[in-house]
Amino acid sequence: MNADVVIIGSGISGASIAYNLALRGLKNIVVIDKSYPTSGSTGRCGAGVRQQWGTKGNCIMAKHSIEFFETAQKTLDYHEDIEFKQEGYLILATTIEEEKEFAENILLQNSLNIPARQLTKEEALAIVPHLNPDAFISATFCPTDGHLNPFKMTDAYYQAAKKQGVLFRFFEEVTAIERYNGKIQAVITQCDRYDTSVVVNAAGGFAREIAEMVGVDLPVYPENHEILVTEPVAKMQGPMVMSFSKNIYCQQVPHGSFLMGRTTPGQPSNHDIGSSWQFLDEMAKTVCDILPKIGELRVIRQWGGSYAVSPDHQPIISSVKQQAGFYLACGFSGHGFMFAPMTGILLSEIMLDLPPTLDVSEYDLDRFTQNQKIVKEKSVV
Amino acid sequence: MNKKDIILCRCEDVSLADVERLLHEGYHTYEEIKRQLRVGMGPCQGQICGDLIRREIARYLKENIESIPTHKTRPLTIGVKIKSIKDGADHER
Incomplete structure (x- = not known):
């Protein structure tokens, strides 16, 4: 044809x-x-949508895309809920170096009209009270980041x-x-x-x-990145909590489950999308460190998917x-x-x-x- | 019995009517139906709805149930507390 x-x-x-x-x-x-x-x-994928990036290219792509998501259901005349939630991304700084890098990121993001800001530890704890206060020094927050059902x-x-x-x-x-x-x-x-x-x-x-x-x-180059999901529970966390240095992202989706993922260092480039016990162990340790209360939830499933990584x-x-x-x-x-x-x-x-x-x-x-x-x-x- | 009252997926409360609607819309594999209705994503991981939905797909497509692919199974086999996994990992060292 x-x-x-x-x-x-x-x-x-x-x-x-x-x-x-x-x-x-x-x-x-x-x-x-x-x-x-x-x-x-x-x-x-992890079903998160964020605008807090460190390069201009990613910031602009993200900002305009989020603006589309805000009205997507109507624009596309879709008969079901796309489960868009804008309760922010809370990104934790765990070292002084990271805090400095984030300050620069915020300047870039604000210059592109992305409403992100730096938060003290206390301000971050007010948004996510079950954060372990000893696991981070400060944070950045963008209230219009969030989640969407892929x-x-x-x-x-x-x-x-x-x-x-x-x-x-x-x-x-x-x-x-x-x-x-x-x-x-x-x-x-x-x-x-x-x-x-x-x-x-x-x-x-x-x-x-x-x-x-x-x-x-x-x-x-494709790389396997793993995720797990917990049983659904009553709402207890608004924003995605993320840390680059601790290698974790963790969000409660509107359905009630927590989705969390991390990168397994040294992944070879191939089409493997399997699940590993190593991921499960490291993910459990990381989330229990940052969000100890989440440790009480049961994992019901894990999976992997490809990041198609550019240079x-x-x-x-x-x-x-x-x-x-x-x-x-x-x-x-x-x-x-x-x-x-x-x-x-x-x-x-x-x-x-x-x-x-x-x-x-x-x-x-x-x-x-x-x-x-x-x-x-x-x-x- | 009303098809809305016949529950195929107990975890996510999905009825026969829901599944038939998707079959009519052209979603003809368990994996596609799963992604729209969340069947198989709950705590039982498709152990209840897996064969029930395959049977409905087979009936709709007028094929034998043996020819309908089973759903993807993933770890874990049963729900385990994250903290138990962490404690287990710590204990290994």
């Missing part, structure tokens, strides 16, 4: 791009996924895109991208052929393999100079879910040659090839 554009990946990035392309008048859009929507990184949010984009005429093909794996004289001719799956000259790579942890199909060496931990939303018709929305480094509204808007503007909502040079693939000094995002777990 013919397609004006084929999007590979129906996680939230692919769904958002499809919706935004259709909204801007593009017809004949096909989204292909080797499994079902949210079966990859989107459905495995399954519902992606479904909202998926339903809205379908209404605009986008065709979704699930349980179909892309096996090749055909080219002739340097131009993209078709996307081949195990059961069909899609004649097209435009392909979007939104394949998350598999973005590198998709790029290889057109001979592009993409610096995006600077910022996304790649870009055309590709060496391959006409090939576009990238990948390398989100664990934060593709919360940036998805802007991913869809920015990439559709790039593809349709429309004036950009934001300066997109921050997210261009060329930043890794021009021998520029890479400014790496440090505010990550």
